[in-house]
Amino acid sequence: MKSHITYLSFDELADRLCGIFQRHGCPSNVARLLAENCAAAERDGAHSHGVFRMRDYVSNLKADGWVDPAATPVIEDASPGFVRVDARNGFAVPALAGARDLGIRKARHNGAAVIAIRNSHHLGALSLDVEPFAEEGMIALSFINSSPAVVPYGGHTAVFGTNPFAFAAPRAGEPPLVFDMATSVMAHGDVQIAAREGRALEPGIGVDAEGRPTTDPAKVLDGGALLPFGAHKGAAISLMVEILCAALVGGNFSAEVDPSRHPGAVTANTGQSLLLIDPRKGRGALPDFAGRVSDIVGYVRDAGQQRLPGDRRLRHRAQSMKRGIPLGAEVLDFLDSLEAA
Amino acid sequence: MKSHITYLSFDELADRLCGIFQRHGCPSNVARLLAENCAAAERDGAHSHGVFRMRDYVSNLKADGWVDPAATPVIEDASPGFVRVDARNGFAVPALAGARDLGIRKARHNGAAVIAIRNSHHLGALSLDVEPFAEEGMIALSFINSSPAVVPYGGHTAVFGTNPFAFAAPRAGEPPLVFDMATSVMAHGDVQIAAREGRALEPGIGVDAEGRPTTDPAKVLDGGALLPFGAHKGAAISLMVEILCAALVGGNFSAEVDPSRHPGAVTANTGQSLLLIDPRKGRGALPDFAGRVSDIVGYVRDAGQQRLPGDRRLRHRAQSMKRGIPLGAEVLDFLDSLEAA
Structure with missing residues (x-):
C-alpha cells in the first residue's frame, strides 16, 4: 500500500505545475498564473480545484482549438465604475489578473x-479570485457560469452551470472572510472525486441522463445532471448567475456552450463578473468596517456555529505554509505522467 | 360561513390603508408610500407582506418610541457611485424612495x-424595492437584515434575521424578471400565517426556544428560531447579508437589536443595501441585455421549469388589475377594526 506523503513548498509545487502548463502550450506568464492558482487551491485543501484538476487542464489544452492559452485579454475602461474584459477565448485567471488593478482603482474612487x-x-x-480584493480592503462578489450541468427547479434538462458565487470582505485581526459555493447541491469537482473513488452520492444530488434520481456519480457525469441547492431558491440564484455572467458581460449562457466537436474539452467559454464595493465609503461615523465583520463573526461563533465559511481553508493553508503541501505518492506519479505526456 | 369576496381597485385599497397609517401617526407622504407598498404586495398575491402585515404596522407604530414615522431621511452623496442614507429611525421605504433617483443617476453614469x-x-x-430599478433599465440587488430569527448553521441561538435578498433585471417584451427570497428556509411572515391558521410546519424549518426541532409555528415564534435555507450555504449567504446591511452601511446587526423594552415592536432598526448595475455598460457589441434575459428565461422554461421566479406574482398582479384586488369579509372587518383602533 502506497501511502508515503511528500511535502512540497508552495513554490516547489507551483514551479512543477508551471512546467506542466508550459509543456502543454501555455506561455510562461499564463503558465505561472494558472500554476499558482492551482497550487493555492491545493495548499488550502480545496482539493477539487487543486492538483486533481491538472488532468482537466491538460485535457482541455489538448482539445484542439478549444481554449487559446496564449490569448491576450482586451481590457476596456467602459465607464468610471465598469471594466469590460474580452478574454479572447483564453483562461479567466489571466484576464482577471489584468483587470484587477483598474477595478480596484475604480471601486476606490467611486465606491462601487x-x-x-x-x-x-x-x-x-x-x-x-475574490480574496485579493478583500486583502486590498474591498468587498468583492464574483459569479461564474460554465457548461450545462444543473437542471432548473422541477426541470428535466441541464441548463445552468454549477454557477458558483463567492464573497470576500476584510476582517480585523484575521485574514479576510472568504467563501464560495456552487449553486448546485454539490460541486462538479466533488462529483468527479466521488466517481474516481467509487463512492455513492447522497440522494437528492443528481439525476441520470433520463432525468431520474440517481446516487451513482458516474451516471450524473455521463449525460446526467445535478440539482440546484435549496430547491427553487438555489435555482433562482443560478439564474441570476447566468444573467450576471452572460447577459451582462456579453457572453454565452451555459446552455449555449457546445464542446462536442472538441473531444477532451472540459471548460466553457462563458463569463465571469465581479462586483466591488469600497466599504470605506459606507461606514460614516461608525466603527471601522473590518472590525464590524469581526463582530458578526464573533456573534456567529458564540451562537454555536463551530466552523465558519473559510475556516477550513485557512487552517489547511496555515498547515501547508508551515510543513509544506502534502502530496501522496500517487499524486506525484500523476504529475510525472503529465510531465511526460 | 363568511366567504364573500370584495374586489377593490389598487387605489381604493391604497387609500384605505393610507388612512390607517395616518390615523396611527404617519405623515401623509409616508402614509402614502407605505400604503402603496402594502397594497402592491396584496395586489401581487404576496400575502405575507400584504394587508396581513397591517396588524404589525399598527402594533409597531403604537410601540412608543420604537420607530419614528415622521423621520426625514438624510441622503448623502458620499462618492460618485455611493449613496449613504440615514433613515433616522424611520421606515426604509421612504428612505429608499428619497435615494432612488440619485442612485439611478450614479449607476447610469458609473456603471455601478x-x-x-x-x-x-x-x-x-x-x-x-428592486422592481422600479429594473423598470428604469437597471440590474438591482438588495439585502435587508432584521431581528434575530435564524440560527447559524449548527448553532443553537438566533443571530441572523430572515435576511432576504432580491434581484431584478429588465427583460424584453415582458415585465422585469424579479425575485426575492428569505435566507431562512421559510419567511417569517409565512410562519405567522401558519400560526394564525393553525397549520403545522414541515420538519426542518424551525427550532423551539431550547433549540430543539419543532413543527409548531407558535413555538418557533415564541422564542424559537428558523433554520437557514440550504444548510451551510444559506447560512453563509445570511452572514453576507448581515455584512452588507450592517457593517457596510454603518448600522446594527440583527443580533444587536433589542425591542424588549418596546412592547408591540415588530421591526428592527437595521439596514438595507442596494447594488445597482447599468447593463448598457456591459453589453459590448452583443445583443441587447433585456433580450438576453428573455433568452435564458426561454431556456429555463424549455428545460421544464414551469413556474419561473416572479411568474406567480405577475399573474396575481394582472388578475388584480383586471378585476380588482380580492379581499375576504374578515379582512375588511380587520381593516375596519384598525380604522377604529
Whole structure:
C-alpha cells in the first residue's frame, strides 16, 4: 500500500505545475498564473480545484482549438465604475489578473465597480479570485457560469452551470472572510472525486441522463445532471448567475456552450463578473468596517456555529505554509505522467 | 360561513390603508408610500407582506418610541457611485424612495452604484424595492437584515434575521424578471400565517426556544428560531447579508437589536443595501441585455421549469388589475377594526 506523503513548498509545487502548463502550450506568464492558482487551491485543501484538476487542464489544452492559452485579454475602461474584459477565448485567471488593478482603482474612487469578463475559460477555485480584493480592503462578489450541468427547479434538462458565487470582505485581526459555493447541491469537482473513488452520492444530488434520481456519480457525469441547492431558491440564484455572467458581460449562457466537436474539452467559454464595493465609503461615523465583520463573526461563533465559511481553508493553508503541501505518492506519479505526456 | 369576496381597485385599497397609517401617526407622504407598498404586495398575491402585515404596522407604530414615522431621511452623496442614507429611525421605504433617483443617476453614469441605508425599519416585500430599478433599465440587488430569527448553521441561538435578498433585471417584451427570497428556509411572515391558521410546519424549518426541532409555528415564534435555507450555504449567504446591511452601511446587526423594552415592536432598526448595475455598460457589441434575459428565461422554461421566479406574482398582479384586488369579509372587518383602533 502506497501511502508515503511528500511535502512540497508552495513554490516547489507551483514551479512543477508551471512546467506542466508550459509543456502543454501555455506561455510562461499564463503558465505561472494558472500554476499558482492551482497550487493555492491545493495548499488550502480545496482539493477539487487543486492538483486533481491538472488532468482537466491538460485535457482541455489538448482539445484542439478549444481554449487559446496564449490569448491576450482586451481590457476596456467602459465607464468610471465598469471594466469590460474580452478574454479572447483564453483562461479567466489571466484576464482577471489584468483587470484587477483598474477595478480596484475604480471601486476606490467611486465606491462601487464592476469587472465583466466574457469569452473566458475558468477552472480555478472562485474564492481565490475574490480574496485579493478583500486583502486590498474591498468587498468583492464574483459569479461564474460554465457548461450545462444543473437542471432548473422541477426541470428535466441541464441548463445552468454549477454557477458558483463567492464573497470576500476584510476582517480585523484575521485574514479576510472568504467563501464560495456552487449553486448546485454539490460541486462538479466533488462529483468527479466521488466517481474516481467509487463512492455513492447522497440522494437528492443528481439525476441520470433520463432525468431520474440517481446516487451513482458516474451516471450524473455521463449525460446526467445535478440539482440546484435549496430547491427553487438555489435555482433562482443560478439564474441570476447566468444573467450576471452572460447577459451582462456579453457572453454565452451555459446552455449555449457546445464542446462536442472538441473531444477532451472540459471548460466553457462563458463569463465571469465581479462586483466591488469600497466599504470605506459606507461606514460614516461608525466603527471601522473590518472590525464590524469581526463582530458578526464573533456573534456567529458564540451562537454555536463551530466552523465558519473559510475556516477550513485557512487552517489547511496555515498547515501547508508551515510543513509544506502534502502530496501522496500517487499524486506525484500523476504529475510525472503529465510531465511526460 | 363568511366567504364573500370584495374586489377593490389598487387605489381604493391604497387609500384605505393610507388612512390607517395616518390615523396611527404617519405623515401623509409616508402614509402614502407605505400604503402603496402594502397594497402592491396584496395586489401581487404576496400575502405575507400584504394587508396581513397591517396588524404589525399598527402594533409597531403604537410601540412608543420604537420607530419614528415622521423621520426625514438624510441622503448623502458620499462618492460618485455611493449613496449613504440615514433613515433616522424611520421606515426604509421612504428612505429608499428619497435615494432612488440619485442612485439611478450614479449607476447610469458609473456603471455601478451602491445605496446604503442605515437606521431603518423594513416591513415590506423586498421585490417591490428592486422592481422600479429594473423598470428604469437597471440590474438591482438588495439585502435587508432584521431581528434575530435564524440560527447559524449548527448553532443553537438566533443571530441572523430572515435576511432576504432580491434581484431584478429588465427583460424584453415582458415585465422585469424579479425575485426575492428569505435566507431562512421559510419567511417569517409565512410562519405567522401558519400560526394564525393553525397549520403545522414541515420538519426542518424551525427550532423551539431550547433549540430543539419543532413543527409548531407558535413555538418557533415564541422564542424559537428558523433554520437557514440550504444548510451551510444559506447560512453563509445570511452572514453576507448581515455584512452588507450592517457593517457596510454603518448600522446594527440583527443580533444587536433589542425591542424588549418596546412592547408591540415588530421591526428592527437595521439596514438595507442596494447594488445597482447599468447593463448598457456591459453589453459590448452583443445583443441587447433585456433580450438576453428573455433568452435564458426561454431556456429555463424549455428545460421544464414551469413556474419561473416572479411568474406567480405577475399573474396575481394582472388578475388584480383586471378585476380588482380580492379581499375576504374578515379582512375588511380587520381593516375596519384598525380604522377604529
